[in-house]
Amino acid sequence: MARHDVAVTGLGLVSPAGIGVEASWARVCAGEPTAAYDPALAGGPVDFCCRVPGFAATALLGPRRARRLDPFVQFAVVAAQEAVADAGLDPGRWDGTRVGVVLGCADGGPTTVEQQHQLMLAEGTGQVSPLLLPMQLPNMSAGQVAIELAATGPNLVVATACASGGTAIGLARDLLLLDRCDIVLAGGSEAMITPLVMAGFAQMGALSRRSAEPAAASRPFDAQRSGFVAGEGAGVLVLERVADARARSARVRARITGFGATADSHHVTAPDPQGQGFERAIRAALSDADVDPGEIDHVNAHGTATPLNDLVEAQVLHRVLADSALVTSTKGVTGHLFGAAGAVEAAFTVLAIEDGLVPPTANLDDPDPQIAIQVAAKPTPRRIDLALSTSLGFGGQNAALVVAAP
The missing domain is CATH 3.40.47.10 (Thiolase/Chalcone synthase)
Structure with a gap:
């Protein structure tokens, strides 16, 4: 620990x-x-x-x-x-x-x-x-x-x-x-x-x-x-x-073990097309948690369903994590909750760890061939010891959390 x-x-x-x-x-x-x-x-x-x-x-x-x-x-x-x-x-x-x-x-x-x-x-x-x-x-x-x-x-x-x-x-x-x-x-x-x-x-x-x-x-x-x-x-x-x-004998549902936050310093609304700031946030969170990228089992991605954001995010996740993690975006169900999105999705990440279940990415009927990461199209049982929850915001602001099993 x-x-x-x-x-x-x-x-x-x-x-x-x-x-x-x-x-x-x-x-x-x-x-x-x-x-x-x-x-x-x-x-x-x-x-x-x-x-x-x-x-x-x-x-x-x-x-x-x-x-x-x-x-x-x-x-x-x-x-x-x-x-x-x-x-x-x-x-x-x-x-x-x-x-x-x-x-x-x-x-x-x-x-x-x-x-x-x-x-x-x-x-x-x-x-x-x-x-x-x-x-x-x-x-x-x-x-x-x-x-x-x-x-x-x-x-x-x-x-x-x-x-x-x-x-x-x-x-x-x-x-x-x-x-x-x-x-x-x-x-x-x-x-x-x-x-x-x-x-x-x-x-x-x-x-x-x-x-x-x-x-x-x-x-x-x-x-x-x-x-x-x-x-x-x-x-x-x-x-x-x-x-x-x-x-106090409380139930520990999960642990927050790493956090990274960065700025793209690129554009008021568009992400850096190379995803450099986002990548630094993920790597900072992994370093903070003292875990290797290959140890991440699951990612609850920002995944807004905008053409550019999803592509950049997927490219960064593939570059950092390769194929180790099964990715989902719960926004297919909930839509985009803006300032609440990262919190709600962190809670979903905790629940995925507890239940050993990666929730599906709703409406993923025709996966984009440019996206190389593994994206869950259906509920997928999986043991999850370490997970990542990622968020991006206007102004080029990025946040990444590493969430671990109890």
Whole structure:
């Protein structure tokens, strides 16, 4: 067991695949896509996405809290509550000064911003809610989780675009190794599916336009991929030092053993065509974990289903790992959760290790012949001792996590 290890003792998920870890993992393993027509996007350039199904904020959080929280904060609070319960921890009994929260978020609360902007245009500035800023600021996901769970240690929101969730987990690990905290709730949350945000992505040419069959639109590593499908949700992991988890007889679900983060310094949206920054992030994570590339059994790839991203990522994975690892992209089911993606996918990586099962890459019907890596097209039983979870973001930001069996 490396001295850099931290234990994952709890998981919480709110995703398009379901509310809760069990529901989300079951649909991901079934390879059942979640993309569907969304009436809130009717008339826009793209009218489908991957929503969290049946999220009843009032029932889950109570009417007052539900009204005062933007969806990205609602998702974070619900996921954090599940993760803490899963870890067997009681916020009423812990030393909150030693409990930190580090969450990733790319945007904050655009739902609230757009609603309040429309209200201002229609009825004047006097009708704008005084809760506008407390609801939409990106730091409010971590701030509200801390309020809900009496966590008074370091409280941070990390913004590295679509790498935010992975970056947050890596930084949370650092807080534990530096003895700044004894427990950290780490992950990410996002709710960016609004008409304005979707129009912006569409204008960039980033979204799939496969409106006639939305369930088939998110197709990572497939020759017919045409762009990503937007998703929403949250993933939270409870992290502790391994010795502390063992001392309280906690279930160690997996270990985070390595982290790498880099910048391409190349382009505001496109990855470096040679993938040099991404490769350095992977190699840094492997070095941090003190493992050889050939020891990696499985990769939960960023795999957005955009033509350039998937090709560059696959080339780097092949260059670093050769054929040792079986790769999947769970975005074929969930769509792209932006700042929450790395956290949700890290949780799926933990579950893959636990169950000895690589989930399928949904819609991989015609694998791109330019992609040389092994990509799982169906659920594949496999012993997984070491896995990699990778994330890339606008601005050329990269994050890689090495996840190990307990």
